[in-house]
Amino acid sequence: MLVKEENGRWKIIRLELDHNHPLYPGNREQLFSGHKYMTEMEKAIIRTLNANNIATRQMISILSYLRGGVTALPYKKKDVANFRTKLNRVISGSDMKQALNYFIEKKNKDPSFFYKFDVDEHLRVKNIFWRDAESLKYYAVSFDTTYMTNKYNLPFAPFVGVTGHGHTCLFGCAFICDETIDTFKWVFESFSEAMGGKHPTTIITDQDAAMKAAIEQTFSNTKHRNCLFHIKTKCYNKNLKCFASNEGLPEEFEDVVGNSLTIEEFETLWTQMIADYKLENNKYFNKMAYIQHHKFFNRISENSRCINAMDMYNRNILSKFMKELRATTRLSYKELEQQGQYEVWEKHNQIHKRHRFRKYIVITDLTNGREDYSCICGKFNKDGILCSHILKILVEIEASKIPDKYIIERWRKKERKIQLKKVASNTGTDDILRFNILSRKAAELTSKGATKEEAMEYLLEEFSRIGKNLDIMLATRNKEIPQETSTADALGPTRERPSFHKEKRETREAKKMESKGGTRKGESKKTTAEED
Structure with a gap:
């Protein structure tokens, strides 16, 4: 189009109606900036998926399935990623509050759940400890802080033990700000408090001086042993070149450490290995201690009968x-x-x-x-x-x-x-399951309702009615409405709800009276009144 100004007016002097660029595909108009939108339901789904660390590409697959295909989505993968960024920005400023709310909710559902926070002089959380309700049995405990979280770089410290069937079980967990004596003391004291004040019989840890000192101060009667796995792993990590350059050394090392039966045998074979592989100048091999006989220290029953x-x-x-x-x-x-x-x-x-x-x-x-x-x-x-x-x-x-x-x-x-104390069930999983079932059903209905205008209006009216009825139902259960108002009355006259069980009971009573040749008390009175 060419225009020209004449006497204060614009005049079109040339116009070309043919397009000089390729047209946008006709089935993707919803991706125009003015047409993009994301429903509240889809935002709620993204929040749930984001809380479970689902990748953005997987979110797109789920959302497109609910919409009926990728082409039906009125937004792109980038839009979902941007929404996730906003969510994470909000969460990053309230993550500790959310953690506290989660623990409070767990405690309300299960009074046996235990949690504890440690704060600094500015009332900022330093350490967190929690223990599940099913972890109230006392066996030998392994305490390990070699796990690190990705985002916060906080050592994760699980308490792991052994069940009566020889399986490992998780007694409790902690996030700690550092690995000092004071921090370890707080963790061990919290663990002792969570376990009713009973100290573990044996605790196995890695070779950490601060942890060892904290155990001596907190668990005075507990047998402390170092973990053979961590000792061997540390030895391999510190001597990678040494093991790689000496053929047969790894096998010899495993044999001496794992199969020596006495201190004397270990020291003899260890000295011989150092001499054979010329490791006299290796500081780590010369400092390594004997760790073969770490006792398990189980309780032994002395007065029960002998059985097969x-x-x-x-x-x-x-x-x-x-x-x-x-x-x-x-x-x-x-x-x-x-x-x-x-x-x-x-x-x-x-x-x-x-x-x-x-x-x-x-x-x-x-x-x-x-x-x-x-x-x-x-x-x-x-x-x-x-x-x-x-x-x-x-x-x-x-x-x-x-x-x-x-x-x-x-x-x-x-x-x-053994009769264990019944632990309150965690309904969180049931809530999620019910939500997923209802979401799938709702998605099927909305897909049908979106095909026609009248179908959509009908669904919206029904959703509104169902929402009101649900509110009344939940309020009745929580005793938030007057007791004289029945659920049936509160739901209104939209649909008659006959009492099936009552009718069935009356029918059963009537048959019973007929078989005896009599009438019910109410019927007898009614007949007398009519005769009068």
């Missing part, structure tokens, strides 16, 4: 016990000159096994009615189950029963019969 292994062990522990029992068929033994001492070894030491040929010493004491057994391998002290070496001697001396004190109390079948 099939009757006393639960299923999971029984399978481990049977593995040790089957291994006795591969063992040979010899009684030593010292009274009550036996030497046990494998009949044929398999070549494919990397550990050296070894003989295990089993010491017994059967004097004065005693039934004491111990093995140099220390399996019972670590795992709470008798080793194959002791079982071999029990078989050879024709012992018909395992001494009761070698059956750890929590391994017993009667563990299942």
